[in-house]
Amino acid sequence: MALFLTESDVAQLLTMPLALEAVEAAHRALAVGQALDVPRQRTRLPQTTLHVLQGALPEFGVIGYKAYTSNRSGVRFLVHLYDASTGSLRAVIEADRLGMMRTAAASGVATRCLARPEARVLGMFGAGWQAEGHLEAIAAVRALDRVKVYSRNAERLQNFCRRMSERLGLEVRAAASPEDVVRGSDLVSTVTTAASPLFGGDWLAPGTHINAAGSNSLIRRELGEDVLKRCSAIVVDSVETALREAGDLLPWLEKGRLHVGQLRDLGQVLAGRQPARTTVDEITLFESQGLAVQDLALAARLESLARTRGLGSELPYGA
Structure with a gap:
């Protein structure tokens, strides 16, 4: 069954070393043609904008997207992670902390380089x-x-x-x-x-x-x-x-x-x-602008860790 990870679950799993490793791996995969990344697309209304980043990391067996809405009341982030070979849903992850850490990690990787x-x-x-x-x-x-x-x-x-x-x-x-x-x-x-x-x-x-x-x-x-x-x-x-x-x-x-x-x-x-x-x-x-493959590489690691540690709740759909 697909997992749902809350911000609290993500906070228990996500560390900066993990984010640095995931983001660097995503960029290396992109450099050698082992990843696909689609630049951010936006749908705008007067009150709300929907932002979507999508991509795939076949090396890690995942395809998916991050979608978020921005409004005066706040910004809401979700990553949807699918199995690249079967198309089944693997996880839906609340992604405010995830996005913050992957953005930071990109600058960390660049600084190290x-x-x-x-x-x-x-x-x-x-x-x-x-x-x-x-x-x-x-x-x-x-x-x-x-x-x-x-x-x-x-x-x-x-x-x-x-x-x-x-x-x-x-x-x-x-x-x-x-x-x-x-x-x-x-x-x-x-x-x-x-x-x-x-x-x-x-x-x-x-x-x-x-x-x-x-x-x-x-x-x-x-x-x-x-x-x-x-x-x-x-x-x-x-x-x-x-x-x-x-x-x-x-x-x-x-x-x-x-x-x-x-x-x-x-x-x-x-x-x-x-x-x-x-x-x-x-x-x-x-x-730095931010890429879907950064989100997906990190989301894939979080999903695996969550299953190992028994975190998250099962979703009644997506199989």
């Missing part, structure tokens, strides 16, 4: 739910000494810094300004819903790695052209998806100031088919 090994200081924009996972993922792949965080909401920022300091055993402090976030940082991450660039390109030190995780539509923009001009390597989770959704990149692609050939696919970089960092002074960028 692109950032200098000695990177120790992280500057981060954003102090929300997504930022929590993002910080945990970066801390899992680099031995951070210090984290600087900036958010316009002072109360949320202070709570975030206190909570994450205790959770990770790191010095996580509130930054005084956007410039304070970037100056002196080896790693810079943006996890916001900003509509205009967050920082100046001239604040970046040589050798910095940037993770931009918030701009997945034309109305969102975290990085300006001055930042892009300083990046020697621009890596995306999928070129096809970036060409539809990357609000940081699309205006400059349309104006011819950035070219598709300059974009590198994360899976191809992991597989050694495209270069990662080539010098210590290069500024590298990972631009």
Whole structure:
């Protein structure tokens, strides 16, 4: 029978090491033609938008989709996981935490691949739910000494810094300004819903790695052209998806100031088919939009763990 996993079930099963492993495996499979990914599709009404990401990982025996609705009242996420050989439903999984962790893990995988090994200081924009996972993922792949965080909401920022300091055993402090976030940082991450660039390109030190995780539509923009001009390597989770959704990149692609050939696919970089960092002074960028195969790879692992540990409830349909 198919399983239904609640957010509580997912919280008991999901760890950042598991998310990092699943996301990297998904990108490697995509790079060698062992996966299919369909960019996000949206159906919009005045009050509600339906978002659907679908794909398949034959190597893991799964095909499926994530669907979520966004409305002023909230966002609701579900992953539907099917058996690739029989078509039967394997699991329906509540996917708020799952999505947050896979988004964070993508930046973690990119950081492990692109950032200098000695990177120790992280500057981060954003102090929300997504930022929590993002910080945990970066801390899992680099031995951070210090984290600087900036958010316009002072109360949320202070709570975030206190909570994450205790959770990770790191010095996580509130930054005084956007410039304070970037100056002196080896790693810079943006996890916001900003509509205009967050920082100046001239604040970046040589050798910095940037993770931009918030701009997945034309109305969102975290990085300006001055930042892009300083990046020697621009890596995306999928070129096809970036060409539809990357609000940081699309205006400059349309104006011819950035070219598709300059974009590198994360899976191809992991597989050694495209270069990662080539010098210590290069500024590298990972631009993240999110892929169905990331969700499916993680969902498949959670379903297997749930069955082993006796978690979840059986659904009366889908056989």
